[in-house]
Amino acid sequence: MPETPSDVRVVEAGPYGHRVIDHDWPHEARACRNVQKTLTTHVNTVDDLPPVRWLGGVDIGFEDGGNTTRAAAVVLNAQTLEVVDTALARVPTRMPYIPGLLSFREIPGALAALEQLATLPDLILVDGHGIAHPRRLGVATHLGLVTGLPTIGVAKKRLTGSHAEVPDKRGAWVELTDRGETIGAVLRSRVGVKPIFISPGHRIGLASALSFTMSALTRYRLPETTRVADKLASNR
DNA sequence: GCGACAG
DNA sequence: ATCTTGTCGC
Numbered sequence A: 001m002p003e004t005p006s007d008v009r010v011v012e013a014g015p016y017g018h019r020v021i022d023h024d025w026p027h028e029a030r031a032c033r034n035v036q037k038t039l040t041t042h043v044n045t046v047d048d049l050p051p052v053r054w055l056g057g058v059d060i061g062f063e064d065g066g067n068t069t070r071a072a073a074v075v076l077n078a079q080t081l082e083v084v085d086t087a088l089a090r091v092p093t094r095m096p097y098i099p100g101l102l103s104f105r106e107i108p109g110a111l112a113a114l115e116q117l118a119t120l121p122d123l124i125l126v127d128g129h130g131i132a133h134p135r136r137l138g139v140a141t142h143l144g145l146v147t148g149l150p151t152i153g154v155a156k157k158r159l160t161g162s163h164a165e166v167p168d169k170r171g172a173w174v175e176l177t178d179r180g181e182t183i184g185a186v187l188r189s190r191v192g193v194k195p196i197f198i199s200p201g202h203r204i205g206l207a208s209a210l211s212f213t214m215s216a217l218t219r220y221r222l223p224e225t226t227r228v229a230d231k232l233a234s235n236r
Numbered sequence B: 001g002c003g004a005c006a007g
Numbered sequence C: 001a002t003c004t005t006g007t008c009g010c
Helices: A029-040 A102-115 A139-147 A207-216 A223-234
Strands: A008-012 A019-023 A056-062 A068-077 A083-092 A123-127 A153-157 A173-178 A182-186 A196-203
Touching: A008 A029, A019 A029, A019 A139, A029 A139, A056 A102, A056 A223, A068 A102, A068 A223, A083 A102, A083 A223, A102 A139, A123 A139, A123 A207, A123 A223, A139 A153, A139 A196, A153 A207, A173 A196, A182 A207, A196 A207
Parallel strands: A056 A123, A123 A153
Antiparallel strands: A008 A019, A056 A068, A068 A083, A153 A196, A173 A182, A182 A196
């Protein structure tokens, strides 16, 4: 069984009825990295999803020069991409942005926004990486662990890993690898734009992560889930 | 020591 | 992420 120090706890019935990993929220970088190392043992990158009817999106913005975190959570009809629910939450920012520790800065706000949703998403596309992270614990993976919900990381820039050139054709993708592991995919979401980085968050594999992401793409570089959440989080 | 570095 | 207008191009 995985090691679970006192500051990391396994909870069989979390906020949404699923098994979740609860833990304290340190403010110091060293402690955050230690929590990440323990959390890694609980990540599931094998498909374990319900039928996806409601597709969620989460994105975070900031105000007051960063002192206030503005989090947006949205739910779209997975079939029609119609927006069925939205929520906006403002919470005081607790941590600065530190590469590799983004989740400790953004998740508190994300949780506050998710709590306000009337419709619980079956799968959430998060703005940021999933396991495509130095310790395999990007914001999407971390959010999946603490909510118990399936998540996918959709990032606009690379954090770690390397990859071949991506053909300039919509839907083309190449593997993103790091230290001998496949940690995600680099996807050309539309011709003529910079590719996006897709990686499993929690309770999903790379193939399905790519499939669901592509199902939410229309004519833009980013999937509708993150586009809708993004405008909510940035527009005052 | 040097370079890299999600949002 | 955020500070910020117009502008080049399909």
